[in-house]
Amino acid sequence: MINPYWELIILLCLINIIFTVSLNLILGYNGQFSLGHAGFLAIGCYTSGALTANLGWPLWAGILMSIVMSIIGAVIIGYPCLRLRGDYLAIATLGFAEILRIMANAIRPDLFGGPTGMQNVKSFYKYIPVPEPMNGVGNLLFTILFTLVFFALLVWGIWALASFLQRIINRRLRWDHWRWLICGLVVLAVIVANFACRGALFYRIFGRWHYETGSGGARIIDKAGIFHFFQALTKDSFASPQWAMFALFIVVVAIVTWMIRNYLISVPGRAVVAIREDEIAATNLGLNCTWMKLQNFMFGSALAGLAGAMLAHTIPLFKPMDFNFFKSVDVLLMVVLGGMGSITGSFVGATIITVLLEALRFLGDWRLVMYSLILILFMIFKPGGLLGSAELGQLIRRRAETAIQRLVGDDPSAGSEARDA
Amino acid sequence: MDAGQPLLVVNDLHVAYGAVRALHGISFAVRDGEIVTLIGANGAGKSTTMNTIIGLVKCRQGKISFNGEEIANQPAHQIVHKGLALAPEGRRLFLNLTVRENLEVGGLVTRDKGRKQDLLTEVFTLFPRIKERLRQVAGTLSGGEQQMLAISRAMMQDPRLMLLDEPSLGLAPNLVQEIFEKIRYLNREGKTILLVEQNAYQALKISQQAHVLEQGRIVMSGTGAELSANPKIKEAYLGG
Numbered sequence A: 001m002i003n004p005y006w007e008l009i010i011l012l013c014l015i016n017i018i019f020t021v022s023l024n025l026i027l028g029y030n031g032q033f034s035l036g037h038a039g040f041l042a043i044g045c046y047t048s049g050a051l052t053a054n055l056g057w058p059l060w061a062g063i064l065m066s067i068v069m070s071i072i073g074a075v076i077i078g079y080p081c082l083r084l085r086g087d088y089l090a091i092a093t094l095g096f097a098e099i100l101r102i103m104a105n106a107i108r109p110d111l112f113g114g115p116t117g118m119q120n121v122k123s124f125y126k127y128i129p130v131p132e133p134m135n136g137v138g139n140l141l142f143t144i145l146f147t148l149v150f151f152a153l154l155v156w157g158i159w160a161l162a163s164f165l166q167r168i169i170n171r172r173l174r175w176d177h178w179r180w181l182i183c184g185l186v187v188l189a190v191i192v193a194n195f196a197c198r199g200a201l202f203y204r205i206f207g208r209w210h211y212e213t214g215s216g217g218a219r220i221i222d223k224a225g226i227f228h229f230f231q232a233l234t235k236d237s238f239a240s241p242q243w244a245m246f247a248l249f250i251v252v253v254a255i256v257t258w259m260i261r262n263y264l265i266s267v268p269g270r271a272v273v274a275i276r277e278d279e280i281a282a283t284n285l286g287l288n289c290t291w292m293k294l295q296n297f298m299f300g301s302a303l304a305g306l307a308g309a310m311l312a313h314t315i316p317l318f319k320p321m322d323f324n325f326f327k328s329v330d331v332l333l334m335v336v337l338g339g340m341g342s343i344t345g346s347f348v349g350a351t352i353i354t355v356l357l358e359a360l361r362f363l364g365d366w367r368l369v370m371y372s373l374i375l376i377l378f379m380i381f382k383p384g385g386l387l388g389s390a391e392l393g394q395l396i397r398r399r400a401e402t403a404i405q406r407l408v409g410d411d412p413s414a415g416s417e418a419r420d421a
Numbered sequence B: 001m002d003a004g005q006p007l008l009v010v011n012d013l014h015v016a017y018g019a020v021r022a023l024h025g026i027s028f029a030v031r032d033g034e035i036v037t038l039i040g041a042n043g044a045g046k047s048t049t050m051n052t053i054i055g056l057v058k059c060r061q062g063k064i065s066f067n068g069e070e071i072a073n074q075p076a077h078q079i080v081h082k083g084l085a086l087a088p089e090g091r092r093l094f095l096n097l098t099v100r101e102n103l104e105v106g107g108l109v110t111r112d113k114g115r116k117q118d119l120l121t122e123v124f125t126l127f128p129r130i131k132e133r134l135r136q137v138a139g140t141l142s143g144g145e146q147q148m149l150a151i152s153r154a155m156m157q158d159p160r161l162m163l164l165d166e167p168s169l170g171l172a173p174n175l176v177q178e179i180f181e182k183i184r185y186l187n188r189e190g191k192t193i194l195l196v197e198q199n200a201y202q203a204l205k206i207s208q209q210a211h212v213l214e215q216g217r218i219v220m221s222g223t224g225a226e227l228s229a230n231p232k233i234k235e236a237y238l239g240g
């Protein structure tokens, strides 16, 4: 068990990742300023909260309605603003978020809780059935699955590394089978290392296997290997609702990421980036800019609404003040820090700021000063954010390529202008 | 070159930017398979004409028909789907995107994957330089390469009529020559071309029809050869 405080922070990180990515779509990829993004978070939070807690809707319907309401909000704000070029959206969203906040304060306290907020929203834990401790067969199946995945990843990793090195070496010395040689070398190195530490390495990985013939009949047991590790992990931990929560959130984040990836390589996704670069040029290439921008804004807002709904059922209470302008600044900071136009950047940005927010809680209102400082420092030293507009994988590959080129002695400046497509 | 049916017909076009009137009723036609050139001094209204045809600027009055269909004042994104493409003045590339991404965005209106691949092959045969630089960021291309990319991007839209607004802007003389050769090649491959040019001499040489614009009016029309022989034109646009 992870202690509940850290558990909440991990869950908040995951929610903030979705929230950040949703703003990055609008701000980073499309270049539209949404300065009141907390407004959409509030819509999600209050819709799902009020519907499930006060009107007796089921959870799934509450979450679905959060998304629908956010999309409706996006159309109301986006349609008039996005037809124009310029920063009208920034002002409009800012006002929109404030109006929503004031409305949440004043309207229907029986439904929305008024200024003190909502405290009766049921947490996800109330919905998740506590999983039974796993029986022997289920445990074994999961263990085998995890072990297979582990070894598959290991083999794939070595293969990817070998293929990568093959490309580099081939620039100097053409030979099609470098990667086999490299794989062989890696295997050899592992065996040698195992000898060097007198078998401790293999013991850690494969464990030591025994037959045990006890009262329950003969069975195989494994001490200390990967298999053993997964067996222990799945047996106890998977029975806790905490792990179920983590799994649920991670699955949602994964699905969201996958959807965004597909969106970005589709026509609307590419159009949106072109519009950010030059809207007039995009128009005369045949793109319906208003519709593309609106679509993007709706998608981004829907994700923010989803994040809001998840938030409602994760934290014990929320109130209108939680969705003020500073919340919008928080998420802006996460996007800028991670890198506008980088999804993995948003992951990093959201995680860092969420943890930092907690770590700096003792500063009270001085935290805002820290924010400004962080922003200013980034503007000076790394204006593109941590990852710029590249994804983490690309960045690592590019770094590694230049480093190795330098080692091999190729001219590293030759490829410096090129960018991965 | 046998001139076919009129592909584009502009009739009595009036355009104004607020109180500033840019075009005072111009009319001309572009026939299928032709190269037609508009020449004129700065501010004569050449770019305005191009932008109005493609739908970026709305007209006050007048008719534009493309392939028999009325397109005046329709939104640009609909006009483009009918088979017109503009390589705008100043190129307007997506400077932070790579060459490949620029071409991809140009090809977004073409839904057919196979056709897209053919278009890409066409671009690469016309501009081998573009193929070499696919991964380079467009902003780091030289001026000539940027112009090639602008034309390539317009080609990716698979147009019947290409509108080229000052394709030789800011290029060295030998590159200007190269660009004109490419335009001619495109025309031979079946593209109809409406060209706006400051390099009047070169442009008139390759075009079947030409029109001279002055302060929003067409003051003279004729074949390319006629206009380049005309003493008035010689004095005003060909440097005596």
Ligand SMILES: Nc1ncnc2c1ncn2[C@@H]1O[C@H](COP(=O)(O)OP(=O)(O)OP(=O)(O)O)[C@@H](O)[C@H]1O
Pocket: B017, B020, B021, B022, B040, B041, B042, B043, B044, B045, B046, B047, B048, B049, B089
């Ligand atoms: N967006 C605009 N707003 C106001 N006036 C404009 C606008 N665009 C063009 N004009 C005016 O319309 C007239 C025609 O401009 P246009 O750009 O069509 O000229 P051009 O013939 O292309 O000139 P150049 O050879 O310099 O490109 C000019 O007087 C210009 O100042």
Ligand SMILES: [Mg+2]
Pocket: B046, B047, B048, B089
């Ligand atoms: Mg012009």
